Amino acid sequence: MPFTSLGLQPALADAAAAQGYATPSAIQHAAIPLILQGSDVLATAQTGSGKTAAYCLPLLQQWLSGQHGSRRQLYGLVLLPTRELAMQVGSILRELGNSLPRHPKVVVAYGGVSINPQMMALRGGADIVVATPGRLLDLLQHNALRLSGVSTLVLDEADRLLDLGFAAEIGQLLDLLPPYRQNLLFSATFPLALRTLAQQLLREPQTIDIPATPDNTPAIRQRAIEVDAARRTMLLRHLLQSENPERVLVFVASRHTAERVSGKLQQAGIRAAALHSDCSQSQRGQALADFKSAQLQVLVATDVAARGIDIARLPMVINYDLPRSPADYTHRIGRTGRAGASGVAISFVYADSTGHFRLIEKRQQLQVLREHIAGFEPQDAPVAAPLSDGNGGIKGKRMSKKDKLRAAQAIQS
Incomplete structure (x- = not known):
């Protein structure tokens, strides 16, 4: 029609x-x-x-x-x-x-x-x-x-x-x-x-x-790769070199991690930049413009970008750090597979986050097959998620007042 x-x-x-x-x-x-x-x-x-x-x-x-x-x-x-x-x-x-x-x-x-x-x-x-x-x-x-x-x-x-x-x-x-x-x-x-x-x-x-139906659900192939936390950057670099996607949006948990990971990628000759709340407006605008035009292959971002980036035909999203809540997981992976296009969403799952990802799966009513990449097989033993508060140690849908103030300050200021 x-x-x-x-x-x-x-x-x-x-x-x-x-x-x-x-x-x-x-x-x-x-x-x-x-x-x-x-x-x-x-x-x-x-x-x-x-x-x-x-x-x-x-x-x-x-x-x-x-x-x-x-x-x-x-x-x-x-x-x-x-x-x-x-x-x-x-x-x-x-x-x-x-x-x-x-x-x-x-x-x-x-x-x-x-x-x-x-x-x-x-x-x-x-x-x-x-x-x-x-x-x-x-x-x-x-x-x-x-x-x-x-x-x-x-x-x-x-x-x-x-x-x-x-x-x-x-x-x-x-x-x-x-x-x-x-x-x-x-x-x-x-x-x-x-x-x-x-x-x-x-x-x-x-x-x-x-409602989400097979007809209107974005065509996003979800993957979960088990890896030791200390080897995530090496695995990220390996995936970028072996699969060579045109553009990748990588989500991390902190501004420090965004700078560190983007810096490591730059040292490896990969066109990468960081996007977080400490970036000036001109830095943000330049990073987004370069990413949209494919002058950057990788944008390493905190959740400040989770609902603010709409990139046509973005082929891949990677959760370097898992999001704190299942809702944020949905918004993150939703950056790919937009407007009828298909995409891939990869989550790195390491020992301390194994239970965390299981609970995300449970709340999202999905089950993602765990993968091992040759040369990056995990050695650390999984850590069970705490169950005392009924949330499995991950953030629920409601933010605390302190978190709201922090998030608003980070985005508005």
């Missing part, structure tokens, strides 16, 4: 195809007509299902159909949890908007950088603003924009917004928005806190829930 059958203009349908969407995904097929009708929408779908295009395409068409005066008045507002995701969505809106007879002015705003260039970008107004909540409040305090004309509000990765402690900021922003507007809430999961927010935000919403 073509995108035009959903009510999109041919120019936007062509732009969607240029972004890699030959036909609408399940979430796009369900959401686009409802959004074009003006309904509030509550949509949940798995990572990599095409949620971003599901709201960007109709948002642009609605903006184009609206009345436009001499001065730009803010039409659409998209709130996101991280700067990487804000940049990604802003880029998608601009690329799609370039196909229209009149190009929208899209401004992206996030913390961790000087506010002055973002204030300058907002001079003369904007049609669509994509922002993290904290920086948007800063801009409002500087009178850089007004929210009184917003027609459509989008909360993307809404579960992550709440996980990172942005509930208070979202509440402040809702008080500044006009009472009559369209509200779109997109999320990968639907925890209790999000249900409460949805009840406050949405008016007679159309609910969309796209």
